[in-house]
Amino acid sequence: MSLGEFDRIDRFFAPLSRGAEGAFGLTDDAALLPVAADGAAWVVTVDALVAGVHFLPNDPADLVARKALRVNLSDLAAMGAVPYGYTLALALPPDLVEPEAWLDGFARGLRLDQDIYGIHLLGGDSVSTPGPVTLSVTAFGTVARERALRRSGARPGDDLWVSGTIGDSAIGLQVLAGADGPCVDPDATFLADRYRLPRPRVALGPALVGIATAALDVSDGLVQDAGHIARRSGVGVRIELARVPLSDSASRRIVAASSLHRDILTGGDDYELLFTAPVAQRSSVADAAAATGDTVTRIGRIEAGEGVEVLDADGRAVEGLARGGWSHF
Amino acid sequence: MSLGEFDRIDRFFAPLSRGAEGAFGLTDDAALLPVAADGAAWVVTVDALVAGVHFLPNDPADLVARKALRVNLSDLAAMGAVPYGYTLALALPPDLVEPEAWLDGFARGLRLDQDIYGIHLLGGDSVSTPGPVTLSVTAFGTVARERALRRSGARPGDDLWVSGTIGDSAIGLQVLAGADGPCVDPDATFLADRYRLPRPRVALGPALVGIATAALDVSDGLVQDAGHIARRSGVGVRIELARVPLSDSASRRIVAASSLHRDILTGGDDYELLFTAPVAQRSSVADAAAATGDTVTRIGRIEAGEGVEVLDADGRAVEGLARGGWSHF
DSSP states (O other): OOHHHHHHIIIIIHHHHTTOGGGGGGOSSSEEOOOOOTTEEEEEEEEEEEBTTTBOTTSOHHHHHHHHHHHHHHHHHHTTOEEEEEEEEEEEOTTOSSHHHHHHHHHHHHHHHHHHHTOEEEEEEEEEOSSSOEEEEEEEEEEETTOOOOSSOOOTTOEEEEESOSSHHHHHHHHHHHOOSOOOOHHHHHHHHHHHSOOOOTTHHHHTTTTOSEEEEOSSOHHHHHHHHHHHHTOEEEEEGGGSOOOHHHHHHHHHOTTHHHHHHHOOOOOOEEEEEOGGGHHHHHHHHHHHTOOEEEEEEEESSSEEEEEOTTSOBOOOOOBTTBOOO | OOHHHHHHIIIIIGGGGTTOGGGGGGOSSSEEOOOOOTTEEEEEEEEEEEBTTTBOTTSOHHHHHHHHHHHHHHHHHHTTOEEEEEEEEEEEOTTOSSHHHHHHHHHHHHHHHHHHHTOEEEEEEEEEOSSSOEEEEEEEEEEETTOOOOSSOOOTTOEEEEESOSSHHHHHHHHHHHOOSOOOOHHHHHHHHHHHSOOOOTTHHHHTTTTOSEEEEOSSOHHHHHHHHHHHHTOEEEEEGGGSOOOHHHHHHHHHOTTHHHHHHHOOOOOOEEEEEOGGGHHHHHHHHHHHTOOEEEEEEEESSSEEEEEOTTSOBOOOOOBTTBOOO
16 A cells, blocks of 8 residues: 555545444444344345446546446345445556546545445545456345245246346447437437446335335346346246336337337346235235336236246247347356 | 356255255355344455456466455454355456366365365355456354454554564565576465465454453555554554564575565565454453464553554664555554
8 A cells, every 4th residue: 555545545435434333434444334224134245347347448437436336226226135334346457547536536436326326435445457447246135034035936937027227238339339429319328328328226126115025236238137136036937028117218219210129128227126026915926016106117017937038019028138149048 | 047057056056055044055046044042243355356356367276265254254353253254256258268177176275174164155156247256255253242352442652563473474475576487495385375365264253252452464565454453442563573483485585685674574475364452451362362272462552542653673663654645653
């Protein structure tokens, strides 16, 4: 550690720990978590992001920070957990252009989302790397013990639900990859933003505890993640393509390029909640979503069997949705 | 995620989660921590390691894994916490030579230390990087609430203690950096091993709860870390150079190159516990160390004032120990 590192902690990171008593202002070797409420348990999740792999190398630092937090908050939401805080490991290359400006933007992004989600930095490690900017966030939340949402609870007859809209991020990444010149198309702007800045369903997840039978967040792609529920619950998942909710922007893009309608099913990075619930809970699901201000859509059902089947509007199975060697449907 | 990643998790990592019920075999979005015992709190720490920065690129994968765990366990020990488990974020380059053999060695190293320290893998994320092997471990332990060892509790009149021996790792790194050909010197082998594989004082730390007034683990260097206690406790630290415990191997090296005697004070990577305790607790400290099988040595005392002063055998201040711009003593 050089003096530079202590300065860096004092200036950019220690202020982000204020409000979390057990973080000790990042002055000690470790942090203390507060005692969870009676009957509650701590939930822990970790996600790593690498420049050039999980975000674009020229993405603004504040967006990188927020994306790192939000993909973790999405995992907590999928377990039904209320977020509390996070630790951060940050590896920065010494040849970073304007490192202070980068750190300033990064810390600003963390602060913005800390305020939005009511979380705090609990501890961290900042190191040098000869490689790209790399960060790893471990996020903490609490959920009623024995009631955490799992992938394994779906039962035949359950409805399959998804929050928000699917495919925006996948199309957004295509927009960003193919961007040729200044972008003035409001659809393109919306879709690119959906890729860059996930909206984790942090309120909906906890609201579904006791209602949903299984849940996860859609990060690998709708079909792949439905496959996780199928595999872990030992059931089959049937998705009706026409019911999959699309944003207006995505719908307009799909009219222009119909092949997109398949891409969005496997594109990933949606960070929406995919969950199952008994038919008798339909009004409870609707009430939970109304209470948290989220939209939810029933897109299919759980059946005895295995794997994932996607049906088009005519009831025919949609083929060829495998990606990256994933064949479990 | 590709199929390769699921295979990798199933084969190398899921087995490491067995024994930690709340890890769910790494099948879900997050893990649950068990309820801490009455009056206990969860302690969290994070450390990142980068190939070429924190370990040598050709270090065996099992040693890399064990070092990553151990530097975190050392942080827990410094807080007086008993280790429970950890999460892991691992970024691997696609051009890793023999990736399966590397992962096999890496998982073997984790398993070895899991068995030694009674800990489990709770969750993880495995990603690709165009950069060097990068890993980040977040470790969890428990300590009696309100009794965690901090850096801020040292009081004038307290003794200053250190566990084990100081400087082996710093000399070991020099040995490794200057190694020319096969190494047959047993001192060199011992010292290099001390650099490669820290021995965190996981039993001694918890045994010092209620006895030590302040503690940390020596990672930056004895003098720098003593400076942390001085700064956080608002006291001065006086270290007697002749009392600083040396291994036989380090002593022989210092006879051959007397300048080393200064280097070891600032070299770092010792992962020994540096702590303070009232004079009235000398026998309690000795008893605690005897009970855990660790050696401890009284190397100085706490005084009113600020900063760190190192005195030679004649009582003269040793000058010129600042390193890397660190000037807080």
